[in-house]
Amino acid sequence: MARAVLAVVVAVAAVLELGLVGANFQDQCDITWEPKNAKMTEGGNHLTLSLVSNSSGCMLRTKKQFIYGSVSTRIQLVKGNSAGTVTTYYTSSIGEKHDEIDFEFLGNETGKPYTFHTNVFADGVGNREMQFRPWFDPTDGYHNYTIFWNPCMIVWFVDSIPIRVFRNHGEKGVPFPTKRPMYAFSSIWAAEDWATQGGRVKTDWTKAPFVAEYRDIGLNVCECSGSGSDADADAASCAKGCATADHWYAAKDLCQLSDKQRRQMEAVQLGYTIYDYCADAKAKGRAVPPECAMQQC
Ligand SMILES: *[C@@H]1O[C@H](CO)[C@@H](O)[C@H](O)[C@H]1NC(C)=O
Numbered sequence: 001m002a003r004a005v006l007a008v009v010v011a012v013a014a015v016l017e018l019g020l021v022g023a024n025f026q027d028q029c030d031i032t033w034e035p036k037n038a039k040m041t042e043g044g045n046h047l048t049l050s051l052v053s054n055s056s057g058c059m060l061r062t063k064k065q066f067i068y069g070s071v072s073t074r075i076q077l078v079k080g081n082s083a084g085t086v087t088t089y090y091t092s093s094i095g096e097k098h099d100e101i102d103f104e105f106l107g108n109e110t111g112k113p114y115t116f117h118t119n120v121f122a123d124g125v126g127n128r129e130m131q132f133r134p135w136f137d138p139t140d141g142y143h144n145y146t147i148f149w150n151p152c153m154i155v156w157f158v159d160s161i162p163i164r165v166f167r168n169h170g171e172k173g174v175p176f177p178t179k180r181p182m183y184a185f186s187s188i189w190a191a192e193d194w195a196t197q198g199g200r201v202k203t204d205w206t207k208a209p210f211v212a213e214y215r216d217i218g219l220n221v222c223e224c225s226g227s228g229s230d231a232d233a234d235a236a237s238c239a240k241g242c243a244t245a246d247h248w249y250a251a252k253d254l255c256q257l258s259d260k261q262r263r264q265m266e267a268v269q270l271g272y273t274i275y276d277y278c279a280d281a282k283a284k285g286r287a288v289p290p291e292c293a294m295q296q297c
């Protein structure tokens with residue numbers, strides 16, 4: 001009962017915060033690269049991004065900048081031979097020392113598995129890659145990809161299953177994004193030099209265009225509208241306002257995964273991890289980043 005009430009309260013808070021019932025790509029996003037390769041239908045609720053040639057893909061960016069919240073969309077990745085193509089879905093700040101939270105979907109030959117690549121940058125520091133095999137065919141139907149970000153942690157969700165957590169260990173010197181407003185982006189581009197099987201498999205351009213399809217953008221975020229002359233001051237004041245306890249994503253139970261979510265994530269990580277920067281550093285005798293020894297979820 002208390003649970004149900006809480007769920008309703010959270011849902012109402014979320015809606016108030018967004019004011020975004022019926023959000024769609026048309027209202028929420030701009031096409032920032034090759035608008036001719038983006039098509040919106042169904043009143044902006046369905047979107048396709050096409051990769052047409054090795055120099056002509058497409059990129060979408062939210063109109064809003066934000067610090068913290070949840071960004072989700074449903075994607076059906078490129079069908080058939082998608083070797084050499086990369087579809088991305090990420091949040092990023094603009095400018096030099098940047099913050100970024102990534103999903104990248106690396107295509108493959110027909111019948112061979114996609115690679116789901118995740119990474120996080122804070123204060124310009126990245127190199128925190130983890131890669132997974134999908135446990136389903138991501139080209140057969142739409143699947144929900146969500147980036148959840150609050151002052152405690154970042155969670156990457158696939159169909160509401162957490163696949164990775166990156167916890168804020170800022171007080172122990174681990175960079176975590178807390179300072180810069182981000183936009184959410186999605187794009188498709190050509191990367192045949194490295195994307196598929198290390199670049200050995202090139203794109204079959206006779207199969208172009210390569211099309212990723214999208215539905216249902218959900219942007220439950222703390223907006224940073226400031227675009228005044230002092231961008232740094234605007235960012236700092238937005239970061240402060242978005243870090244207060246009254247936001248839906250600051251609820252206590254969103255500061256860590258539930259037991260059920262932890263079990264789900266463990267199952268995914270045991271069964272489907274194909275690269276982990278922590279394990280890689282250990283295996284190669286390189287300096288292991290400090291957060292690798294810290295609790296993540
Ligand atoms: C892209 O394709 C064009 C036309 O096929 C080709 O001439 C060019 O070398 C390619 N560029 C790269 C970077 O692969």
Ligand SMILES: *[C@@H]1O[C@H](CO)[C@@H](O)[C@H](O)[C@H]1NC(C)=O
Binds near residue numbers: 072074144146160216
């Ligand atoms: C996608 O997943 C997120 C996180 O679980 C959820 O909040 C959201 O409602 C889902 N969106 C859709 C369209 O199913």
Ligand SMILES: *[C@@H]1O[C@H](CO)[C@@H](O)[C@H](O)[C@H]1NC(C)=O
Binds near residue numbers: 107108112113195198
């Ligand atoms: C493509 O398939 C091969 C063979 O199964 C696999 O090794 C590789 O990781 C897959 N993904 C990519 C992006 O190359």
